[in-house]
Amino acid sequence: MRRSDDLDRLPVRSALPALRDALEGHGAAVLCAPPGTGKTTLVPLVLAGLHGGGRARRVVVAEPRRIAARAAARRMAWLLGEEPGGSVGYTVRGERVVGRHTRVEVVTTGVLLQRLQRDQELTGVDAVVLDECHERHLDADTAAAFLWDVRETLRPELRLVAASATTDAAGWARVLGGAPVVEAAGVAHPVETVWAPPARPVRPPHGARVDPALLAHVASVVRRALAERDGDVLCFLPGVGEIARVAGQLGDLSPFGGGDGVEVLQVHGRAPAAVQDAVLAPGSRRRVVLATSVAESSLTVPGVRVVVDSGLAREPRVDHARGLSSLTTVRASLAAGRQRAGRAGREAPGAVYRCWTAAEDTRLPRFPAPEIKVADLTAFALQTACWGDPDASGLALLDPPPAGAMAAARSVLTAVGAVSPDGRATGRGIRLARLGVHPRLGRALLDTDGAGAEVVALLSEEAPREYGDDLAAALRAARRGGDAYAARWRAETRRLRSLAADRAPSAPGPGAGDGAEETGAWDTANLSDDRMAGVVCALAFPERVARADGGSCLMASGTRAALAEGSALRGAPWIAVAVADRPAGSGHARVRLAAALDEEVALRAAAFLRTEEREVRWRDGDVVARRVRRLGAIELSSRPLSDPAPALVRAALLDGLRAEGLGLLRWSQEARGLRRRLAFLRLHLGDPWPDVSDDALLARVDDWLEPELGRARRRGDLGAIDAGRALTRLLPWASGRAGRLDELAPERITVPSGSAVRVDYTDPERPVLAVKVQEMFGLHASPAVAGVPLLVHLLSPAGRPVAVTADLASFWRDGYRAVRAELRGRYPKHPWPEDPAAAEPTRHTNARLRR
Template identity: 40%
Template structure:
């Protein structure tokens, strides 16, 4: 057995776990921690013959690690060392080391919180900070604290800062291994890569083949880029001795094994991989790493409730991990498809998945564990509050949580399935309808990558039913029917199709769903249940049920807009369910959907459909409208007129119309405005009077106006109101009498005319009167019981002010004679006496003799 660097710290690790229940082990890639540590701890006395569970983030790494450890023992997997991953288990009665993936660990914990037959849980590659790893550690810590104080926990990482995790575990020992790596030369581009990253990758591979020996590992963000790079390499022709292999999570196991196996003698291997090859496994023969510097990560938006895959730059730690792949077996070279300036701007580490992921699965697992608030557990990074609350709201909508937030029996069954809550709910709802088989196929399809791809690139038809037909091997007359209009033919990913069938069969067996006969008399596949795809999608995505708008776009139940990017047959459907959306701009882009019959919506979601009476002010027609609506979230399923609306509701709607339009919509006459202003004048005299300013009236509309709106429905109806009489109701009998006495509407002047008092400025009521009508009056007229002088606007015969004064006596004595000269020159036929106090007042040009 080759001695690996990790073996130097194994004695210290054994001692640490002998005297502590937890420890942290930091070791770089290639140190041997994944395969040597579990074997080294297998016979420790504190283990008491119990099992070791080791968590690996990826299925390929879990299987590879288990096989390698079993080979070191001279055994087959399933004996002392086994593994348990999705759809593949190699575990026997004698198994002592189980390598499991993240979802499997969660299921084991939910079934046996005390982990009775487990002595040690190892979290390998914890620096990847997957949400399942964070959840598994939080649950193990609580199990250790409450149920199993002898349970050991070991966290192993290549790049994670050890101190924070050691503190989370309770200040436990931290051990480090220096590891062993051969020197790796790093080469950058002179400038940022221009064009698509695939073009830069193909060029870099071609140059590396010519310049350097050894196999090549190329890191690309996703399967689309892998396919396009493979196609580009096929075009340039690298020769018969070069083998191109792909490596990604959904690839069949045999092809994954082929990718990591050594090349045959005389053969060079190029492995096109996603980030799956960053850690935990060695791709044999690799001496050259070509790194695109990109990775694809899921990003969840609490605002929209949707997850989208986003291509982002790798972190500094991830790029170093990738670089290290070239130095596992000997000196190597790493070609980075970015510049040194860009490298300096890389983030130190990737964001933990728990901070950006859809938290619905996490919330369901916590509810099944008996935890309502995440704060009840210990986290390295707690789940964001907004995303967690939205996750619980979705679970309540799916019937997994009751009104108090506790897990329902339906929610318990959902959690036991280990699927995303949406898909688990869909399957459980489908079984009583006889649609369990279709639901299992849909669940398997929705969990993985799209099996349809357009041969010319771009997106295929968004109709989900086409995928079901492809899965079932239904041959249509023209396979181009699988592509969007005008986009060219679409190909079926046969490997993906087989994977989906295997997964669907797994769920059918687990749930006891019988397989229906799919062949008709003539050998033609039956399509009966395929048309129910939209209904099943509605169970899984009730928030993404959408109605078509008149302009061809769609409105989702959650209130967001959605639309197809190009021509799609589904765009003509009145109702559909969007299974996959890309959150961009005002309207999300619909990538995958199926039509839904409105009658199915009414039949299966009746408890969520609300009937409401909508009585509202319509600004366009300046009247109250009464509509009867059937509402499903933001969707209006039916909308019609209501013949006899509730009078009180109609009055409230009319009141809202007044609030929107302002007080000018009311029939203000000169008399009613004056009444309002007189009341404001009295309030200046005595603050105990009611405030009837415009702002106060708007604020208190319901108090003074609403009682008078019953039976009225429009702006025209409002014109029947007597606002002066309505305002008068705010006054007591004594106040009304005092108003007439202290704030008179008119003043009788010496000529005998009744002149209206203008209270437009309540602080300075004015009387506009012709100067000749005031002859003989010695003092300024007073109001408010003789306490407040009026402001006089003395007018010329042409009704233009010639003097403004509140001191009439002073005017007669001082200013009159100058005014008289001017007026006499302009109006010579009028009467301009020398002594205004003795002169006869007149409304005419001259007084009658």
């Protein structure tokens, strides 16, 4: 039964005239419609002429997730009184429900990208609706850029709509060539905000980790919401693991739902289709729906009057330094918070319980981080290469891809033969782009000629954590499994085998290669599960091939990773790591999923990382020269090198000087003194006197340490170099100032007694003159060098300091009297005149003076 009245009551209906005008005039529009207005259901039906009259058109609706695509198609079909596959159908990876008369097809953005690569004109499609643009998924951004390119160059009649509840409308309008923004008024019911932070501070999320104390608090807030409010409760959590933990903590909820209790449902991308369908249909009893961000938009969960928001979300991150990609737990954005809260007001007034403070809310980011800024861009770079724009510079994107991430992506694609050195897609790259899996996994599928499809499917579908960290054991568990994951894995395996059997790539896009590039397939006949798992994992992640080293392993990328206690992989000499993360406070990674393999497989799979080189390094305190074979950072073998190149030896010696300091040279007392004098002159007079700090001397090695350094071969040779003699090369000989060294910074100065006393330049700010009191009698002003007064350390006849002064006249007047009173009885043989400023200086005793 057609439900036209339901369609006509949808609030977005009031925006349809403006939307039609925008599409007829500009050809593209940005539709901003609050949750619950019907943008996902009514707009495609109207554009297709399935409701409200109008010309029959074929419309493609792109959703960010499979669950949303299926739900949207089923909802539209129900409103038309049909089953999916009639006027409305859907296509997601591994599932296609479309008939001959389908006019609205709902697809995931990934499916749309593959379709665009096969048929850039989107033959037969009149309009495309990109739904939930605010989520800023990479596939959606890419699809929007490709679609605008198609409209500008091939299909000016193609209609485009970017639709979202909360988005950067101005940004999307700019991407679509200045498209009009059409806003639909919502009729959402009021939603009361209840701030429900934990009573005690919880640790912030780190990596994939969430403080268990926060999850326990979320469970308690769910119980509180059930007690205080009517209706079903929708609780947002960041991931599957957190959903399972909170579900386990909820326990018996019968007091809140009568005799039948409360039904707890878990909704996420890996949930069984039956559970997803149950959530989207009215329940017979009260429900608590624990969901990831899949329930933020597109889906209407009937009966929900309360939302409990943990305030967390998962976003992709790439650790380029360690070669790891993962999902990271972050604080959800303000836009996500609004979307989540809006779920409580879709059908009636509701409430949202936020598990943080109002003050924290003001510090949240406005929008989620765009995936193009934070995610692994390998698949994106392959898409743009196949499109004919390897660096994406000609695409209309809200945010440009980071240069570093694109360079890393191109490096991976070059290694797997997907792009040529200039970034153009090869024939192999075109095949990889058609597989619908990450290019790494596509490489493994093609190189095993489809025999590795089971393992590739296991890696692409993210196996449940309870399958363990051994990929081969996980494969056997999936085969035995009768759960929803196993069913989805089997379907994906069939899909991949079919694609691998089709060896002819579709027509390449502009600028693509000639399609001739292929790599040799592996002989996979009669391989055991363990060996097949190792081959596939090593082919997909060659830089994560790792050799065991005690309780951990070193990957070819240089990252060290640890296996869990009790892991079956601990005895394997080599492994290939598929999934790893970095625990909080740890300097190395933790292996989540890997496969054992032998050295032969490791060397072949990661052949492009194999090197053999002459290595001359400063190691363990001396120059070590070796011929080394490596697999990335993994040293395979080495043997001594008898004839190292002098330039390499010199570089190694320099590394040693930088690591251990210039103390490796021979510094006599005279050499140390010269360096201190030069430092004094540099500080007080500047150029042309040289900077003799460690950094400066190491930077000017060519100017002062040659040719001695060029003749050196080992640590002992450095110790034979006279550093003082070498330093004289830095003196300003050319200007003639070098000859004034002894005048400006003399080693010794003559004091009134006639003695030549050494000047201590250890502190270049204020050099020190240490001299006996009697030798300075009669001198009224403190001596100076280069215009800098010396700090005079006055000594007793026994050579012990008795006073320090930079002003002799003041000392004779004010300080000497106390020194005289203290010392003349102790040293009666030495003169202690009452007026030292007028006395004769001497270095002798009274008896010597009388003679």
